[in-house]
Amino acid sequence: MNNRQQFFVHVDLGGASPVVAGFHEFDSRTNIGTFIYGRSYCENPNAFALDPINLPLIYEKHFQLRSTRINSFAIPGVILDGGPDEWGRRLLNRFSEDIPITPADYLVMGSGYGVGALYFSDSPEQPAQTAQADNPDINQLYQSILAFDSAETVNKNLQHLLMPSSGIGGARPKTHVLYENRPYIAKFNRRDDPFDNALAEYCMMKIAQKAGIGCANVKLVSTQEGNTILVERFDNPQRQNSQPRRHMISINALMNIQDIPDLENASYDRIVTLGKKIGRENNINAEVFKRMLFNIAIGNTDDHTRNHAFLKNTHDRNYALSPAYDLISLPIRIGSHAMNIGPFGQTPTLENIRSAGRLMGLDNEQQAKCAQSIVDNLQNLKTTLCQFNMLERDIDYLMPCFRYAELASSLCEIELRLD
Numbered sequence: 492m493n494n495r496q497q498f499f500v501h502v503d504l505g506g507a508s509p510v511v512a513g514f515h516e517f518d519s520r521t522n523i524g525t526f527i528y529g530r531s532y533c534e535n536p537n538a539f540a541l542d543p544i545n546l547p548l549i550y551e552k553h554f555q556l557r558s559t560r561i562n563s564f565a566i567p568g569v570i571l572d573g574g575p576d577e578w579g580r581r582l583l584n585r586f587s588e589d590i591p592i593t594p595a596d597y598l599v600m601g602s603g604y605g606v607g608a609l610y611f612s613d614s615p616e617q618p619a620q621t622a623q624a625d626n627p628d629i630n631q632l633y634q635s636i637l638a639f640d641s642a643e644t645v646n647k648n649l650q651h652l653l654m655p656s657s658g659i660g661g662a663r664p665k666t667h668v669l670y671e672n673r674p675y676i677a678k679f680n681r682r683d684d685p686f687d688n689a690l691a692e693y694c695m696m697k698i699a700q701k702a703g704i705g706c707a708n709v710k711l712v713s714t715q716e717g718n719t720i721l722v723e724r725f726d727n728p729q730r731q732n733s734q735p736r737r738h739m740i741s742i743n744a745l746m747n748i749q750d751i752p753d754l755e756n757a758s759y760d761r762i763v764t765l766g767k768k769i770g771r772e773n774n775i776n777a778e779v780f781k782r783m784l785f786n787i788a789i790g791n792t793d794d795h796t797r798n799h800a801f802l803k804n805t806h807d808r809n810y811a812l813s814p815a816y817d818l819i820s821l822p823i824r825i826g827s828h829a830m831n832i833g834p835f836g837q838t839p840t841l842e843n844i845r846s847a848g849r850l851m852g853l854d855n856e857q858q859a860k861c862a863q864s865i866v867d868n869l870q871n872l873k874t875t876l877c878q879f880n881m882l883e884r885d886i887d888y889l890m891p892c893f894r895y896a897e898l899a900s901s902l903c904e905i906e907l908r909l910d
């Protein structure tokens with residue numbers, strides 16, 4: 492019977508199965524959620540803090556949060572990162588025999604199907620569900636995804652194809668797959684998408700990669716139903732080379748965003764500040780600056796705090812920026828980013844970009860160098876998109892997204908021609 496108020500958190504430390512790290516409980520009388528680490532975890536020499544900033548590894552400390560509109564069960568952000576978001580929740584609502592009610596239900600029911608190293612269960616002894624992705628027929632999978640997304644009946648035999656997406660974040664249709672024996676997140680188009688999202692995301696990831704941005708590897712698979720983008724998983728889900736799954740933490744969790752007003756303080760330069768606190772990457776400032784500039788140049792205004800993450804190193808307790816993911820031009824809210832670009836807010840202006848760069852410790856010359864690789868790879872964009880087989884109609888639809896690309900060209904004083 493669902494309506495969980497509490498659950499155990501397990502973490503993959505590389506052994507045969509995940510170990511219990513802690514326990515979370517929500518008290519509906521006080522509206523307070525409490526997380527505590529378990530004793531055995533604190534005594535484990537391989538243990539690490541699930542969130543090095545907001546949940547330091549301290550035995551018997553009660554980490555408490557108050558319920559908010561966006562975090563009704565007052566669960567630490569890093570734990571929510573390991574569970575489903577809009578897409579996975581819709582799936583659990585539709586196909587579970589026992590309907591999930593609380594945020595804890597979604598975490599436990601989607602456990603094993605999420606990303607990162609965390610798992611959730613009802614008791615410390617109960618082994619956390621560690622699901623493996625399948626090697627499906629992508630065309631059949633596409634049909635099931637489209638039917639589900641359009642609220643049509645999904646053949647009972649095919650429902651199992653969809654379940655691997657029940658623990659994963661984000662709102663777009665997607666699922667975990669093995670493709671040529673490598674693990675990917677497959678992202679699909681919707682029937683009512685105004686353009687080919689999967690292809691557009693593929694193009695932007697490829698262009699970002701060529702511009703020297705550290706990106707997840709992507710593949711494009713074309714089926715009768717349409718294109719799908721396969722994004723190679725970087726959290727080591729198959730536990731290769733006897734290494735555990737990589738622990739992931741989003742910027743959302745690290746910035747401790749609990750309610751809408753907290754989002755006002757989310758900015759790109761804070762990613763650099765946080766990265767320096769929890770890791771030792773020398774070039775993190777240039778990398779974040781490039782990602783910011785790229786998002787501005789392609790009009791990726793959906794650059795919110797769950798679309799940036801850190802991965803824990805396998806060999807020590809430091810963290811490094813995860814490869815970039817979810818890069819796509821969106822012809823909505825053009826010129827208004829989800830995070831602050833710089834001290835002057837979410838709008839990309841030259842002054843705001845330059846100030847952000849300075850806050851990251853980059854002088855004009857360094858900023859120009861970052862911009863150059865982006866501008867070079869956006870030259871003749873229309874031709875590039877044609878070469879990727881994007882329909883002319885879609886290219887025309889997306890071109891307004893590149894309105895702010897000229898800011899990148901102003902930084903490096905190179906003329907940019909998009910056609």
Ligand SMILES: Nc1ncnc2c1ncn2[C@@H]1O[C@H](COP(=O)(O)OP(=O)(O)O)[C@@H](O)[C@H]1O
Pocket residue numbers: 606607659660661662663664665676707722723724725726797798800816817
């Ligand atoms: N390559 C990847 N490896 C591991 N986790 C990933 C990868 N790409 C995305 N994720 C995780 O999956 C979530 C959803 O993916 P995303 O591409 O952002 O989907 P959506 O377009 O629905 O927002 C992300 O927030 C991130 O936590």
Ligand SMILES: [Mg+2]
Pocket residue numbers: 661662797798817
């Ligand atoms: Mg996303």
